Amino acid sequence: MVYQILSHFEKLIKFPSASAHCDIPCKIYDPISAQLATLSTIRFLDLINELQQKEKLSHNERAQLVRLIAEKETHAAKVKEEICIIWGDFFKQPQFQQFPDTHELVHSIMLAASACKQHTERSNGDKLLALVNQFAGYFWQAKGLETYTATCPYPPSEQVVYPKLK
Amino acid sequence: MSPTLASRDFVLSLRFPWSNFNPGEIVLVQHPEYHLIVKRVSFVDEHQIQLQGDNTASVSSELMGWIDLDNIVGKIIWHFPAPSS
Numbered sequence: 001m002v003y004q005i006l007s008h009f010e011k012l013i014k015f016p017s018a019s020a021h022c023d024i025p026c027k028i029y030d031p032i033s034a035q036l037a038t039l040s041t042i043r044f045l046d047l048i049n050e051l052q053q054k055e056k057l058s059h060n061e062r063a064q065l066v067r068l069i070a071e072k073e074t075h076a077a078k079v080k081e082e083i084c085i086i087w088g089d090f091f092k093q094p095q096f097q098q099f100p101d102t103h104e105l106v107h108s109i110m111l112a113a114s115a116c117k118q119h120t121e122r123s124n125g126d127k128l129l130a131l132v133n134q135f136a137g138y139f140w141q142a143k144g145l146e147t148y149t150a151t152c153p154y155p156p157s158e159q160v161v162y163p164k165l166k
Numbered sequence: 167m168s169p170t171l172a173s174r175d176f177v178l179s180l181r182f183p184w185s186n187f188n189p190g191e192i193v194l195v196q197h198p199e200y201h202l203i204v205k206r207v208s209f210v211d212e213h214q215i216q217l218q219g220d221n222t223a224s225v226s227s228e229l230m231g232w233i234d235l236d237n238i239v240g241k242i243i244w245h246f247p248a249p250s251s
């Protein structure tokens with residue numbers, strides 16, 4: 001009863017929220033895991049689309065297609081997981097104040113990753129990478145590091161945001 | 167702070183100018199790194215305290231470090247558990 005009354009008041013007057021921090025605080029956060037999973041997703045999209053060019057698939061090619069689709073699903077889901085961990089565990093009120101559109105950006109990443117899971121258009125992967133790179137930029141800036149953009153030295157040879165560590 | 171406190175629970179904290187803090191009490195703390203947290207007092211010095219969580223996976227006392235008394239928002243005097251879903 002008291003809890004319900006408090007819940008009602010909480011909707012009207014936002015109470016401060018305290019954390020209990022029961023996660024093991026390894027403090028090792030790096031968006032590169034999400035970026036690599038995004039690149040993998042794009043790579044699988046490319047390989048799937050290469051197979052789609054063929055009129056007829058051999059038995060081996062059909063088996064490969066199934067595997068590519070499964071891996072695309074896995075890596076797109078990994079993007080969501082990695083982003084959620086950083087968003088939920090690393091980002092706190094000061095970072096949200098620094099980057100007020102973080103929640104919207106993370107939600108956009110979730111939608112774009114889902115689109116990669118649902119479809120095979122390359123453009124979905126491109127959109128996902130742009131969003132994940134933007135998130136990586138926020139993350140490194142929040143840690144006080146400058147970033148630069150470079151082409152990753154492996155397929156799918158896309159632009160990736162990296163931290164300047166020197 | 168599981169199992170003592172769970173997600174979505176409400177707590178009421180109070181601090182008076184004459185408040186003192188003792189080991190075993192649960193306090194609301196404005197931590198310089200972890201921001202607003204709720205933890206149990208494990209050790210009290212003259213001007214500082216150490217904190218610990220009730221859960222074995224909690225951030226350790228060493229990582230939370232010594233907390234200045236000024237950073238204590240208040241002592242938890244009431245706990246309203248969220249109804250189990």
